[in-house]
Structures are given as structure tokens and as C-alpha cells.
Amino acid sequence: MTDKVALITGVTGQDGAYLAQLLLQKGYVVHGVKRRSSSFNTERVDDIYVDPHERGARFFLHYGDLTDSTNLIRLVQETKPSEIYNLGAQSHVQVSFETPEYTGNADALGTLRLLEAIRILGLEKSVRFYQASTSELYGKVAETPQSETTPFYPRSPYAAAKLYAYWITVNYREAYGMFAANGILFNHESPTRGETFVTRKITRAVAAIHRGLQDTLYLGNIDARRDWGHARDYVEGMWRILQHSEADDFVLATGEMHSVREFVELAFSETGRTIRWQGQGVDEVGMDAGSGAVLIRIDPRYFRPTEVEMLVGDASKARARLGWSHTIGFKELVAEMVQADLVRAVDDIRRNGQQS
């Protein structure tokens, strides 16, 4: 039997790294695409990286960029994947308001470039393609919970770019008979989540405050509500989507919705603190109920020009057809993230101590 070979764009991101790990465990050869950067950006895959010249090496990193089509064609040609997971993107919603053109280029046209690379190389019938679609497509939601049949209403340049990517994936499936599938994933987090997404921003601050390294956490819209799952569960879902008998689109979600405010409360409770809210609007503060210290303040800089107020998914199709459901609940997710950041905060203190 020949090995299954996967090509993952965005391998240095949270999902890319979890997916690479999962596929290596399943016996795949994994090729990851990383963007050139002047600083090291591979921490999340350092554990699984081995010298590619070593016998038996199964994980390889390549430079690449979704804005560079000749490079994508060459990567697909050289790595000969049986499965492509397109996880690369400018994935920060707020940043997309500042960089709308780049976001459209990487997230919308990048997906097209990858699909075209498959077509140019005549691999339409031999490659399975996964597109990282997102619950942000639902934006100003038409119904609750959201499923595969809920209409889309994107509310940011990021979501509008992802809308194009979603439909071009469907179109290549219908036009060329390609196995091209969308996973419409609701928010998924972990201890390796990027530090500017709200969950990780909160858990880092909780740990830093607990260790005496920070006084205050500044947040935007704390009444936004999301369906937060664990990235480890969601990469399993991505893989299942590509193993299904036919190419199709699936929602992956937990079905539970919580506010940013609840996330904050639960995260602080991991360090024994109870949060008491006081005031309204931009003047609202979150205080440590014990000491009275103000730990949370609102900073309007984090408000988005158009906000997605609430999202919660209905993953019954994935449950019925893929046998997928989440295994890690909200409380467990928050606890894991806070505990990991508490350990990291101690490491930071040690490192700084050694330097002084």
C-alpha cells in the first residue's frame, strides 16, 4: 500500500500543527507550507520536526505563500499529495478591516490558486481538497443555531473573502468533479491559539495577573457570544470530512454558546478569583470580588466596525454522516488554556530572572 500524503497550508498555525500531528499518527507523510518570515515562526511544529534527510522522515516543511501561484503549482507537483488541507489564511477578523486587500488576496484568491494548481496539473480526480471555511460566513445570523442550510451574511473583509473561498470550492466540485469539501468550523481554541484571539488573550492575562506580571486586561465587546470548541477535536473532523464517501460541506461545532464575559469569569475562577462587574458600556469594569482591584476594562479600540454578535452551530449532519462530535467541553477547554498559560508565565519569570 502506498502512503497517504497530505499537503497542509498554514501548517505553523494552531490547526495546521494539530492536524500535522494527527496525520503523522495515522501514518501519513505530511508536507507543510510555511510562509517566509524574518523571525522563527515554527514553534508549534518544532516537536514533530525531524531532519528531512533522516531515514524515515515523514514531516517536511516548505516555503510557500497563497499569494504566489507558481509556487503553489510547484509545491503540489513536487509533493504529489493525495489530500490537501487549505488552512492558510489571514485569519484575524479585526485585522481584516485594516488589511482588506491582502485578506482577499490570501483567503479568497489563495483558495482559487490552490484549486487551479490541482486542475493545471490534471489532478482533479486524484486529490481530495479541504477548505477551511468558517462560522464567520453566517455573520449577522439569519437563524439560530446555524447549520449547512443557513444563509450566509458576512460582516467583515475576512468573512467576505472566506465566502468566495467557500463557493469556489463548491464550484470546482460541481464543475470538475473534484473531491472538494468545506468544513464550516465554529471557533476552536487551545493552549497554542494565537495570542490576539480573545480566548488566548484572556487566559494569558489571567495567568500574568495571577503571577503579578500584569494589572489589567483590556477587552472590546464582552457581550459577544461564540460556540467555542477545542482545536484537537476539530482537526479530527477535518480529516473525517476528507475520508467521507462523497465530497460535501459540514458544520463542526459544539452546539453551546457562551459570552466573552462568561469566558473571562471562568478563566479567572481557575485562579480562585470571582469577578464582580460594575458600570455600563465603555465604563464597565470587572473587579476582583475579594480585593476590589479592577482587573478588566473596556477599550473601544477592540470594537469592530461591524460585529458578529452571536454564533452557535448545529453539527448534526457531521454527527450523523461522519460520526463526529466534540469531546472537550467549554469548562475543560478554559481550564486547559489557563493552566498552560500559568506554566508559561512561571517560565517567563524564570527567564527574566536569569537575564537580570
Ligand SMILES: C[C@H]1O[C@H](OP(=O)(O)OP(=O)(O)OC[C@H]2O[C@@H](n3cnc4c(=O)[nH]c(N)nc43)[C@H](O)[C@@H]2O)[C@@H](O)[C@@H](O)C1=O
Ligand atoms: C471562526 C472564527 O473564529 C475566530 O474569529 P472571531 O470569532 O472573530 O475570534 P476572536 O477571538 O478574535 O473574537 C471573538 C469575539 O470576541 C470579541 N472580543 C471582545 N474583546 C476582544 C479583544 O480584546 N480581542 C479580540 N480578538 N476579540 C474580542 C470579538 O469582538 C468577537 O466578537 C477566528 O479564528 C476566525 O478566523 C474564524 O474563522
